[in-house]
Amino acid sequence: MALTTDPTEGHGTTKAPTDRPTDASRGRMGSEGTVLNVFSHGVLVLWALMVTLPLLWAVMSAFKTDKEIFTSPWALPSGLHFGAWSRAWSQAHMGEYFLNSVVVVAGSLLGTMLLGSMAAYVLARFDFPGNRFVYFLFVGGMSFPVILALVPLFFVMKNMQLLDTYHGLILVYIAYSLPFTIFFLSGFFRTLPTSVAEAAMIDGASHTRTFFQVMLPMAKPGLISVGIFNFLGQWNQYLLPTVLNVGDEDKKLLPQGLVALAVSQGYKGDWSGLFAGLVMAMLPVLAAYIVFQRQVQAGLTAGALK
Numbered sequence: 001m002a003l004t005t006d007p008t009e010g011h012g013t014t015k016a017p018t019d020r021p022t023d024a025s026r027g028r029m030g031s032e033g034t035v036l037n038v039f040s041h042g043v044l045v046l047w048a049l050m051v052t053l054p055l056l057w058a059v060m061s062a063f064k065t066d067k068e069i070f071t072s073p074w075a076l077p078s079g080l081h082f083g084a085w086s087r088a089w090s091q092a093h094m095g096e097y098f099l100n101s102v103v104v105v106a107g108s109l110l111g112t113m114l115l116g117s118m119a120a121y122v123l124a125r126f127d128f129p130g131n132r133f134v135y136f137l138f139v140g141g142m143s144f145p146v147i148l149a150l151v152p153l154f155f156v157m158k159n160m161q162l163l164d165t166y167h168g169l170i171l172v173y174i175a176y177s178l179p180f181t182i183f184f185l186s187g188f189f190r191t192l193p194t195s196v197a198e199a200a201m202i203d204g205a206s207h208t209r210t211f212f213q214v215m216l217p218m219a220k221p222g223l224i225s226v227g228i229f230n231f232l233g234q235w236n237q238y239l240l241p242t243v244l245n246v247g248d249e250d251k252k253l254l255p256q257g258l259v260a261l262a263v264s265q266g267y268k269g270d271w272s273g274l275f276a277g278l279v280m281a282m283l284p285v286l287a288a289y290i291v292f293q294r295q296v297q298a299g300l301t302a303g304a305l306k
Contacts, residue, residue, distance in 0.1 A: 058279055059279055061271075061272065062278070063084075064272055066271050085280075087276075088273040089276075092261050092277060094280055097252055097256065100252065104166055105173075105235050109230055109231055112177040113226075115174065115178060116177070116181030117185055119138075120184075120185035120186040120188075121189050121215060125189060125194075135182075135186065138183060142179045153172070157244055163247070168244060169241060177234065184226045188222035192218050192219065200213075200214045231285070231288055235285060236255060238255040238259070262274060
């Protein structure tokens, strides 16, 4: 590009070249951006419909009678029929299964977050021989399908007399969720400022106190994000409790109860009660995500912003 001379200034004075887009290039870029924007919004709208429509249909069916489900499946219910909810809660024992799931998931989630955050903090902030080996060992656990470990896991639990027990399932859930938790939180702990931990150590705080009172509160967005993911995975887990809860009907979890309810339907069943039980299983997940939606988004983007 040639240099231009400013006639208002002295001879020989030149101005730096400027690369400004022309009107045609700006129009072309604007049209391309508009097309891309419309396409991306269209995909998001389509995805939102694919997710929300089945959910709304299940909720509507839970308030219908069995006749309305078969005669007018897409219409709104003629009224709010709560009989299906009471039948699913009491007659189908969904209440007992719901409480069992709450006990197991609460214990496993607490243990997973405590042990996972402690291990991730040590692997992320301290250098010691074998640090990377231990880290990649946990990361490798994410690629190991749990279905391959079902048979040996069953016999190990049987030999330790942990079958059909709450604490047995809690331990298995913790071991199942630790690899992802450590992988997620170790990357998050690396983004936290080192100066804060050093200042706490200078003030006389021990490593334990620095972790629990300084670093752990700073990692709150990441903890909430990985906690939501672990809650979803543990609440919807079906394979592990099916294999490890084989004898005691009173200790079945909610996914097992839903499958048993669906199988018992046969050709004449309480379909409205089945949809009511399905909505019962979905409500805690939806409530947890709605309450912690902002924290989840902040935790997922914190590593990229820092």
